[in-house]
Amino acid sequence: MAKDMSCARVKQCSAASIGATERHNERLNTDYANVNVVQERIPLNVHYRSPPSSYMDTLRTMEAAGTVSTRGLRKDATLFDEIIIDVNTMYFERNGGYEYAKKFYEEAYHFLEKKFGSEYVVAAVMHADEINKAATSDLGKDVYHYHLHAVVIPVVDKDILWSKRCKDPALRGTVRETIHQVSHSKKWASNIPLKDEQGQPVLRSNGKPKYRPSYSILQDELVAHMQEHGFTNFQRGELGSTRENLASLQYQIEKDKERLANIQERVEAAQTKYEAAWNVRKTESEIDDMGKKTITGKYTVSKEDYKQLTALAKEGITSRQEIHKLNEDISLYKKQYIDCKYELRDTQSAYAALRRRCEPFLQALKYFPQFAKGFAEKIADLLEHREAQQKKEREEAKRNPHRASARRQDDQDLER
Numbered sequence: 001m002a003k004d005m006s007c008a009r010v011k012q013c014s015a016a017s018i019g020a021t022e023r024h025n026e027r028l029n030t031d032y033a034n035v036n037v038v039q040e041r042i043p044l045n046v047h048y049r050s051p052p053s054s055y056m057d058t059l060r061t062m063e064a065a066g067t068v069s070t071r072g073l074r075k076d077a078t079l080f081d082e083i084i085i086d087v088n089t090m091y092f093e094r095n096g097g098y099e100y101a102k103k104f105y106e107e108a109y110h111f112l113e114k115k116f117g118s119e120y121v122v123a124a125v126m127h128a129d130e131i132n133k134a135a136t137s138d139l140g141k142d143v144y145h146y147h148l149h150a151v152v153i154p155v156v157d158k159d160i161l162w163s164k165r166c167k168d169p170a171l172r173g174t175v176r177e178t179i180h181q182v183s184h185s186k187k188w189a190s191n192i193p194l195k196d197e198q199g200q201p202v203l204r205s206n207g208k209p210k211y212r213p214s215y216s217i218l219q220d221e222l223v224a225h226m227q228e229h230g231f232t233n234f235q236r237g238e239l240g241s242t243r244e245n246l247a248s249l250q251y252q253i254e255k256d257k258e259r260l261a262n263i264q265e266r267v268e269a270a271q272t273k274y275e276a277a278w279n280v281r282k283t284e285s286e287i288d289d290m291g292k293k294t295i296t297g298k299y300t301v302s303k304e305d306y307k308q309l310t311a312l313a314k315e316g317i318t319s320r321q322e323i324h325k326l327n328e329d330i331s332l333y334k335k336q337y338i339d340c341k342y343e344l345r346d347t348q349s350a351y352a353a354l355r356r357r358c359e360p361f362l363q364a365l366k367y368f369p370q371f372a373k374g375f376a377e378k379i380a381d382l383l384e385h386r387e388a389q390q391k392k393e394r395e396e397a398k399r400n401p402h403r404a405s406a407r408r409q410d411d412q413d414l415e416r
Helices: 018-023 039-044 055-064 089-095 095-118 133-139 214-228 242-287 302-320 320-367 369-399 401-415
Strands: 005-013 045-047 078-089 122-128 147-152 155-161 173-183
Touching: 005 018, 005 214, 018 055, 018 078, 018 122, 018 147, 018 369, 045 095, 078 095, 089 095, 089 133, 095 122, 095 147, 095 214, 095 242, 095 302
Parallel strands: none
Antiparallel strands: 005 078, 045 122, 078 147, 122 147, 155 173
């Protein structure tokens, strides 16, 4: 049995990209690029923290109240961190499914409150609407993958000093005020030295020490917190590994290979049984062809045919029930064979298409993991943005059908 492992990933979001993240997390789209989303199950998603307004408006409200500050940040600066906490599907299936997942991720949400400050957790929702097709096929029932999406504001305390131009010399260089500055880089700065297997500090080429990645520290802290609160039957993902990001895709591919092999075995088994049943049908046809009709309307048979016919008649009387069953089996196995044949063809095509589509990404993840991850996230954002734009256009068309019609006419005129 595979080990149950957790994974905590961090995605940086700017003012331009946070809208796509919100639409995905809060299920505000009408269509989803993720084909595993079962929209009828969206009401089963669990919100541990729902924002009073949009993510961006919530930040602006906090900024206006002085709770946070974005002073001095670039236009494309990171304003939010999306924390995605995940454990493999079968962990929850073995431990109680949906109800267990709700308790597990509620405690994970409390961990994020403790680490980032509850006032800086903008939203937290457990997704329970994404089906795991491979696990569903293996277990013969619908199996869903549970995971947590949380959006937090990375905040650090920053001291603002009195400048040298201050009229009171005694105040110059002292703390004028402390603000809660939004800063991803400072929030995630690590001061824990990285050590080798002998416990010695790992040094850079310039002789300075390397520090443990802060995201890796997050995973350690998550596991420690969950174990302290009774969730002890899982472990953290591997250090420095990108396997967590590939796990779902790789698992689906491996399971598709297994299903393909199973279908091939079923086709071979059905073919064997079908050929046996077909031999019975063939023998029946030979019996029908025995004998020749004379002028008087009677049939004559050769001596050899007569012997064979009487032997078959005796056998048929004693085996009539078996013959009847075999006749039924002919139709059954023929149907099963055809079904398996088409299922095999469809699965082979789907697997080949999936492999072709995934091969460049898998290669990129192997050699350029960070670049590939960022590219994939950008594509997902663009797709969700397009879906939102299409939804907006459809809604506009419903409200103003004449304007929409006129706009389509203008577009056709431009094309001509």
